[in-house]
Amino acid sequence: MTDTILALIAEELAHIAADKGETLPAIDPDSAFLGGDLPIDSLDLATLLVVLEQRTGQDPFRAGFIQFNTVGELAALYRPNAA
Amino acid sequence: MTAAPPPWFASDARLIETDESYGWAEIAAEADHLEAEFRTAGQAVVEAVRPTTVVAALAAAERAGVALLLKRHKALLPSGKKDWDEGAANGRTSGFSVLLETSGTTGTPKRARHDFERLRGRLRGTADSSARWLLTYDSGAFAGLQVILTALASGATLIAVPGANAADLARAAVRHGATHISGTPSFWRAFLMTLGNERPPLTSITLGGEAADQPLLDRLQERFPNAKLRHIYASTEAGALFAVTDGRAGFPAAWLETGVDGVGLRIRDGVLEVNSPRAMLGYADAAGLSEDWLSTGDVVERRGDRVLFAGRLDGRVNVGGVKVSPEAVEQLLLAVPGVLDALVRPAANPITGHILTASVVPLSGVEEAALRAAIRDASAALPPAARPRVISMVENIPLGSAGKKKREGAA
Numbered sequence: 001m002t003d004t005i006l007a008l009i010a011e012e013l014a015h016i017a018a019d020k021g022e023t024l025p026a027i028d029p030d031s032a033f034l035g036g037d038l039p040i041d042s043l044d045l046a047t048l049l050v051v052l053e054q055r056t057g058q059d060p061f062r063a064g065f066i067q068f069n070t071v072g073e074l075a076a077l078y079r080p081n082a083a
Numbered sequence: 084m085t086a087a088p089p090p091w092f093a094s095d096a097r098l099i100e101t102d103e104s105y106g107w108a109e110i111a112a113e114a115d116h117l118e119a120e121f122r123t124a125g126q127a128v129v130e131a132v133r134p135t136t137v138v139a140a141l142a143a144a145e146r147a148g149v150a151l152l153l154k155r156h157k158a159l160l161p162s163g164k165k166d167w168d169e170g171a172a173n174g175r176t177s178g179f180s181v182l183l184e185t186s187g188t189t190g191t192p193k194r195a196r197h198d199f200e201r202l203r204g205r206l207r208g209t210a211d212s213s214a215r216w217l218l219t220y221d222s223g224a225f226a227g228l229q230v231i232l233t234a235l236a237s238g239a240t241l242i243a244v245p246g247a248n249a250a251d252l253a254r255a256a257v258r259h260g261a262t263h264i265s266g267t268p269s270f271w272r273a274f275l276m277t278l279g280n281e282r283p284p285l286t287s288i289t290l291g292g293e294a295a296d297q298p299l300l301d302r303l304q305e306r307f308p309n310a311k312l313r314h315i316y317a318s319t320e321a322g323a324l325f326a327v328t329d330g331r332a333g334f335p336a337a338w339l340e341t342g343v344d345g346v347g348l349r350i351r352d353g354v355l356e357v358n359s360p361r362a363m364l365g366y367a368d369a370a371g372l373s374e375d376w377l378s379t380g381d382v383v384e385r386r387g388d389r390v391l392f393a394g395r396l397d398g399r400v401n402v403g404g405v406k407v408s409p410e411a412v413e414q415l416l417l418a419v420p421g422v423l424d425a426l427v428r429p430a431a432n433p434i435t436g437h438i439l440t441a442s443v444v445p446l447s448g449v450e451e452a453a454l455r456a457a458i459r460d461a462s463a464a465l466p467p468a469a470r471p472r473v474i475s476m477v478e479n480i481p482l483g484s485a486g487k488k489k490r491e492g493a494a
Contacts, residue, residue: 035250035277046434047472061433064298
């Protein structure tokens with residue numbers, strides 16, 4: 001189950017959006033990070049990944065870029081028990 | 084009467100700027116207007132936001148025989164000719180040349196002077212007039228100007244969306260059928276993420292401005308198997324240096340012996356040095372370059388038959404193609420009232436290469452929310468790439484064995 005990771009992503013995205021004075025719409029596993037409805041840009045997404053690494057202790061990208069488009073695809077890259 | 088297009092603007096070249104299409108006929112009047120303005124003022128300065136303005140200004144400055152400053156940093160307006168054009172005032176260089184502002188993120192940006200013909204000397208095109216180039220760089224950036232000039236000289240179409248982010252650009256690429264795109268690795272990652280199932284008809288993919296990593300190169304080749312893939316290495320100081328077309332990160336170590344395309348390469352103390360016929364004429368505010376070998380400031384390591392890039396000698400890090408100085412940003416934070424101490428470090432990530440993070444020690448009695456707001460206000464003066472994105476409140480800053488802050492990034 002990646003529910004805990006999904007919740008963590010939603011929480012941190014809300015922080016990032018709030019810092020910019022934006023409100024995050026409801027997100028689900030199919031929400032696209034870029035080019036969709038989320039009020040975030042590449043730098044915000046980069047920030048999310050750094051914060052996720054701080055909070056989970058995991059860096060799924062250690063070996064380089066892995067393609068992902070949606071919240072669900074990113075969540076699947078983390079082991080949920082470490083959150 | 085408007086003049087004929089300059090020789091570097093092919094008669095059938097088009098610019099699609101925010102979905103409006105321009106040819107020379109639509110740009111000529113702005114060039115005439117700017118030429119008169121430049122002749123009266125004796126100097127030429129424009130804000131390089133729209134490619135049509137940049138093209139008009141280049142044509143106007145060339146006709147007026149003056150140096151053209153393409154301005155990218157609004158806050159730092161030159162107050163007078165002497166501030167930015169000492170070279171011309173000294174008679175060291177005269178006539179038409181182009182001054183570009185480096186993407187320096189703190190302090191006064193450096194301005195690099197380029198001879199226009201030499202700038203164009205490196206352009207490769209594609210004599211393919213059916214090409215449709217997407218502009219992903221600032222019009223006033225070295226890389227942006229190269230894309231603009233390449234497209235126009237070959238009679239191709241340039242697609243530009245001034246002020247757009249990567250997602251907007253990806254949509255423009257799909258809408259206008261882009262075939263040639265040159266961008267930073269950070270751009271390409273965001274581009275791939277935005278595309279979804281769309282697939283613009285790319286035949287030429289170029290990466291530059293940051294070191295290209297192998298997983299990204301593999302991913303692009305897989306997604307666009309028919310596109311020619313290359314990553315280029317350039318610096319503002321030395322100009323465009325070489326292109327690597329074998330789909331592998333870094334460059335062949337053999338080039339340290341043979342050079343490439345007339346450019347000599349060597350490693351001194353772990354730093355790449357180059358000997359380039361295409362070096363710029365000199366910084367506007369410094370004496371002309373006299374050394375044959377020029378340090379790039381890029382740390383490299385030789386691994387087997389490859390030379391790989393390993394960061395900047397001066398500690399600057401690449402944030403989405405913008406080189407930022409953690410130390411300079413730290414100085415800015417230290418000046419914020421309520422901050423006792425601060426440490427700014429790069430954090431690696433697969434989207435923008437790095438972002439900056441800050442650890443801040445508050446003065447006792449300072450409220451955290453107010454301090455965060457003050458830091459945010461102070462950071463607003465920085466370009467987005469240079470702003471510390473993750474700020475942690477800490478009790479003290481750990482020092483290394485030499486008593487210095489440990490700035491190395493959490494990799």
